[in-house]
Amino acid sequence: MNTDCSWLIENARLIDPSTGLDRIGRLLVVDGRFAGIDTSDGDVPAFAQRWDAVGCVVAPGLCDLSTEFGEPGREEDETIVTGTTAALAGGFTAIALSSNTEPPIDTAASVEFIHQKGARADKCRVYALGCVSKLQLGESLAEIGSLVEAGAVALSDGPRPIENTGLLRRALEYCGMFDRVVFDHPEIASLSKGGVMHEGLEQLVLGLSPIPAEAEDLATSRDLRLVEATGGRLHLTSISTSGSVELCRRAKSRGIHFTTGIYIANVHMDDSMLRSFDSNCKVSPPLRSQEHVDACVQGLRDGTIDIISSGHRPCSLEKKMLEIDAAPFGMIALETALAQVITHLIRPGVLSWCEAMKKLSWNPSKLIGQTGGTLEVGKPADFIIVDADRKWKVDATSLQSKSYNTPLNGTELYGMVLATFVNGRKRS
C-alpha cells in the first residue's frame, strides 16, 4: 500500500509498443507495478493518486543504448547524477552507459562502480556497457566473461569503431557464449581519419576535412558478413548513410539476425548545418547530406532501423569552444530526443506513436535483456506522460545536463515530457 507509487492515470492516450495498443484509456499502477488498463472502479485501490492526463500520451519510459557521461574521468562533461537527471527530464527511464570513460569500463570492478553510482544517484535505471577490447584499444578482448558476470548488459567500444576485423570476429564468437550483443559503430578509420564532416558538396565548399560515406558503408558490409559467418549477436549503434541502410535492408531480407540503430541527430539534421562552423554540429557519425537523411528516414519507416538512440555525448563548454578541427565530437540529446522524434517523425507521419515507442523503448530494452518498453500487468511501472502538442523552445543553459553542446539551442520542438515515473514513483 504505497501511495507515492500507486497511480490511476485517466483519460490518457495509452501507447504500448509491446502489444500495439494505442487508445484512450486509464492506466492503473499499484505499488510500483502496472496493474491494468481500464480496470473497473472496484479494483482501483483508494490510496492510488489520480492524474487526469486528458490530451496527453502515456507510454513506457524510454531506454537509451548510446548514452555517454564522463564519469569516471571526465566529470566536467557530465556526472552520473547530472546525466540521469537529464535522462529523466527527457523521458528516459533506463540508460545503458557507454564504456568510454577514463579509465574505460573494462573490468568487473568498473562495472560495479557504474552500478553503485547509478544506485546512489537514484534517478533512472543505469546499466553498464562493458568494453569489447581492453582499454578500448582494439587490440585484445577485454575480460568479457567477468564483465557479464558483473552485470554488463552488452559489449561496446563505442564511440570508437571496432577497427580490427579479426578482433570483431572473435568478439562476436566469444560474446555469443554469454548471450550478449556486441555493439559496433561502423566506421573504417583509415578512410575517416582526421575528418570533421560528411564528404560532399557542403564539405567541398567549407574546406573541412572529409568523412566519406563509404567509410561507414564498408564497415557495415564487413560487420554484416561477420554476423552471417559467426552467428554472433550484433547491434550497429549508429548508421547514417544510404549505403548502410540498403546493406542492412538486404541483410534482413536474407534472414540475417542483427539490429540497427540510429542517433536522433542523423534523422533530421543535415550537413548544411556545418555552414555555421558551430562545433556543436561536429558529431560522429557526421551529419550527412539530405539524401542520406532521407534514406535513413525511409529505413526507419520500413523497419530496417530498429532502434533510435540519443547519441548523447556531452562536452564541456571549454572543449567545444575550440577551433572546429580541434573540438571533440558530440552533442547532448537526452532531453530533446523524444521531442525530436515527435517533431520530425511522428507529426509528419513517418512513424506512428507505437512504431516510434518500439524503437525508443521496447526494442532497446529487449536487446539488453531488460524489462521495459511495455505497460504489461505486473511489470515495473516505468512510464511517461507527454503533452505531445506542446511547443517549447530549447534553451541549452536551462537543460539538466551539465554540458550545453546542442546545435538545437533556440529551436522550437513539439512534445514536452510532463512526468517520468520509475517503479511507479514520479521522478521528474
Add this chain to the structure above:
Amino acid sequence: MFNPSAPTVPVPHSLIDAPPIPDTWKHQHLLGLQHLAASEITLILDFAEHLHAATGNGRIKLDLLKGRTLANLFFENSTRTRNSFSLAAKRLGADTVEFSSSGSSVAKGETFIDTAKTIEAMLVDVVVVRHSSPGTPHMLAKHLACSVINAGDGPHEHPTQGLLDILTIRQHRGSLAGLTVAMVGDIAHSRTARSNIWGLLKLGAKVIVCGPATLVSKNWEKLGVEVSYSLDKILPRCDVLNLLRIQFERQAIRPFPSVHEYTLLYAMTQERIRRSKPDILIMAPGPINRGVELTPEVADGPHSVILEQVTNGIAIRMATLWLLLGRRG
C-alpha cells in the same frame, strides 16, 4: 605594371579625398567572398585602385586611419600576407601589432578565443586572423566586437588573396566577364582556389579547376565550375592560369606518386607557354615552388604577373581596411 601614369611627385595627403563608403556597404568583417555580391567585390577593387593612387604607389603615407590599430593574429606561418596587411595599415596611418603562434590552442593550453579576446582587450580595431582550421575567423567574429578579416582559414577561404588575383586580371584585361580562368593544382586544400572561384564566378568569368583527380573533386561541377584533369587539354582555351602551390604539409597520403610526375602533367613550362594563347597571364599565389608548379623561365617570363599580385595585395588590403574601419568612431 600598376598604373604607370601615377604621380611621381608626392601629393600632400590633405589634397586627397578618401573614397566615400557607400551606405550599401554593411559588412563589419571580411570573412570570405562566397557571400559578397558582385557589386561589393567591384567596390573593393575600385577602392584598391583609388587608394593605391592616393598613396602615390606606396610613396605617401595617409592618415585616414590614424589612431586605429590592426592586430595580426597568425596561427600559421606567413610572412607575405602578414607584412602585406601591416604595410597596408601603415600606409593608411594605422598602428599594427603582431601576434603569432604556431599550432592549435590545444597545444598551447589557452583556447583560441581567449587569445583573441586578450588581444581585443588591448583595444584593437581589427583582427587579421590566419588559422589552419576552417571557420576560425567566423568564430572570432561571433565572439569579438571588433572587425575580423580572414587571412586564410585552412582550405576554406582567403578573400584578400582572391581579390588581389582578380584585381590583377582586371588591370590587364579591363573586365572579368567572358574570360576563362583556370586554377591549377591542389584545389582540395586551397583557400586561394575557393576565394577565386566565388569571386570569378560572380564577375562573369568561366572557371576551370585542373589537377590530379585526387585533388580535384567532381563536385565542383555542381557549382558551375568546369573540372579537368589535363592541363594540356584546357591550355589553348585559357586566358589566365593561376598555379597553386602543392601543399605537401596538409596531406596524409600523398595524392600523386611523385613531384616528378606532377611536373610532367601540370607544371607550366616554356613549351606549354608556346601552346597557350599569346596573351596568357600566369599567376601564382605564392610562395612558389620553382620547378614544381612552374619553371623559372615562366615565373620570370613576360606572361608572369606574380609580382604585380604582391603589389596589388597591399592595395586590396588598404581598401578592405578602409571599408571596414573608415566609417566607425
